[in-house]
Amino acid sequence: MRSLLIVLFGFIVSHFTVSAYAASYTIDPAHTYPYFEINHLGFSTMRGRFDKTSGKLTMDLAKKTGSVDITIEAASISTAHAKRDKHLRSPDFLNAAEYPTITFKSSKVTFTSDTTITVVGDLTITGVTKPATLMVTNIVCGNNPYNKKPQCGFDAHTSFKRSDFGLKYGLPGIGDEMKINFEVEAYKD
Amino acid sequence: MIELLRYPEVQSGVVPFIVSIIVAFIFRSRKPAWACIGVVLAFISTALLLNGFTFLPLSGTRKIILAGMLLLIIAGFSEAYLANWRYRLAMLVVISGLLFLWVVWPVLLRMEGSVKWLIAAGGVSYVIWHTIWLDSIRKNAMQSTASVFALGLGTGGVAIFGASALYGQLSISMGAAAGALLLFVAFSELKSNTFLTYPAGVLTSLLGMATLVFADLPWYALVLLAPIPVIARVPVPASYPVWIRAGLLVLIVMLPVVLALLSVGNVEDDSPY
Numbered sequence: 001m002r003s004l005l006i007v008l009f010g011f012i013v014s015h016f017t018v019s020a021y022a023a024s025y026t027i028d029p030a031h032t033y034p035y036f037e038i039n040h041l042g043f044s045t046m047r048g049r050f051d052k053t054s055g056k057l058t059m060d061l062a063k064k065t066g067s068v069d070i071t072i073e074a075a076s077i078s079t080a081h082a083k084r085d086k087h088l089r090s091p092d093f094l095n096a097a098e099y100p101t102i103t104f105k106s107s108k109v110t111f112t113s114d115t116t117i118t119v120v121g122d123l124t125i126t127g128v129t130k131p132a133t134l135m136v137t138n139i140v141c142g143n144n145p146y147n148k149k150p151q152c153g154f155d156a157h158t159s160f161k162r163s164d165f166g167l168k169y170g171l172p173g174i175g176d177e178m179k180i181n182f183e184v185e186a187y188k189d
Numbered sequence: 190m191i192e193l194l195r196y197p198e199v200q201s202g203v204v205p206f207i208v209s210i211i212v213a214f215i216f217r218s219r220k221p222a223w224a225c226i227g228v229v230l231a232f233i234s235t236a237l238l239l240n241g242f243t244f245l246p247l248s249g250t251r252k253i254i255l256a257g258m259l260l261l262i263i264a265g266f267s268e269a270y271l272a273n274w275r276y277r278l279a280m281l282v283v284i285s286g287l288l289f290l291w292v293v294w295p296v297l298l299r300m301e302g303s304v305k306w307l308i309a310a311g312g313v314s315y316v317i318w319h320t321i322w323l324d325s326i327r328k329n330a331m332q333s334t335a336s337v338f339a340l341g342l343g344t345g346g347v348a349i350f351g352a353s354a355l356y357g358q359l360s361i362s363m364g365a366a367a368g369a370l371l372l373f374v375a376f377s378e379l380k381s382n383t384f385l386t387y388p389a390g391v392l393t394s395l396l397g398m399a400t401l402v403f404a405d406l407p408w409y410a411l412v413l414l415a416p417i418p419v420i421a422r423v424p425v426p427a428s429y430p431v432w433i434r435a436g437l438l439v440l441i442v443m444l445p446v447v448l449a450l451l452s453v454g455n456v457e458d459d460s461p462y
Contacts, residue, residue: 090353090404091250097296097403098248127246166243169355 025152025186027055027070032184034072038162039175048079048088050102057186059152061141064111068119068134070182072102092169099126104134104158115139115154123158125165134158134182149187156182200238201345201358202365205231209366213373222268224373225330225385228337229261231366232392236359249403250355252292253395260288260388268383278324285320285391286313292395293402312398315411316391322418323390330374331431332421333386335438338367339421340393343414343446348396351453352404360396363389375435390418406453413449417442 032053040046052073059066074096077088089096106121116137123132134156141152159179163171193199205228212227236254244251263284271277289312290297297305319340326332341364349357367389373379397414400406421442425434 086352086405087354090355091248091399092353092355092404095248095250095403100299127248 052076068106153185205362205366209369228366235362319390319394323386327386339442347410375432
């Protein structure tokens, strides 16, 4: 009887600990950066970053449900080369003046383990929306040790063909396959 | 053969040149005024090679391509049905301004403060400027073809060196096609270009302004190109053979192009490619 009570107590405590993070979160732009990589003329893998990202997450680790809504400012692309960045913002690539944001909105979230999720959703680049799958790993929730605020963080990655979104400039020299790796941190609302 | 069409030089140089040559050859004796429509058809050919037949989402670039098709019809209609030159020019000016606003409207809406009005007023003025000045030389095949040649290469050159290869290729296609037509003007004495000036003037100025709005082309590059249709009116000695006059005129109208390229080249000194 005593051991049953201990198990029950343990279950209730763990349930409430997890449920404490079953909420909506706002992405921390200072700790959320999408990095992209693409083949350059067959010689190397070129990497770059988007400096401004925002969005909302909902996550319920107990019920294994959630949603992801990420917005990336296309003009914030950075490859450590001013003229190349300007070219990447132009209509040859991202057309950032006309399509200022790149968005990902989830439609289905599947927990594959306690710390990994497969997120299926719609990726929109230059006004073209295509389905994409975001692989989320290393989900960790807890209190930030410095400001004590509850937060969650994870790593994520996806890949797609840029030509599917109408980004055909420089093909096939500049690779078609584009990979994006995210580091995401979000504070509980 | 299909593989060749992937090269930018072929897309915006060889293809438009050939299209323009073929159209000019077909029409030169029977309907000489129609010979110049090859320049716009060449632009459309290059645009379709670069863009494909997809027009959604309707971006600024795709609007310009659609405008190219529309402008040819408008030019034909205005020549056929609007005898009064004042009404005709007024209609063309209004359409030019509206086309520019249509192309950049979504971006204009997002702009704040005085920049929005500067871009709107500057862009409308730039497009109307080319409409009026090119219209003034539409009955002089040599002047108008040389102007379109310089405007196409100039706008394309500054776009490539300063901002966007896509707009560069589209503009250069008009320059290449006008170059082909210029050969007919110089060696076949083709005299009338009435269908060319309006579509070509609006398209090159729309491409220039779109490069400024969508790809941060420095504004002074366009200011330096603006005098081209005015300079094209400079008289060249009538006693010279036609091909020498055409050559001289090309040299004259290319001066603003050189200045514009130098102005953009000074700003941008390292290659992103």
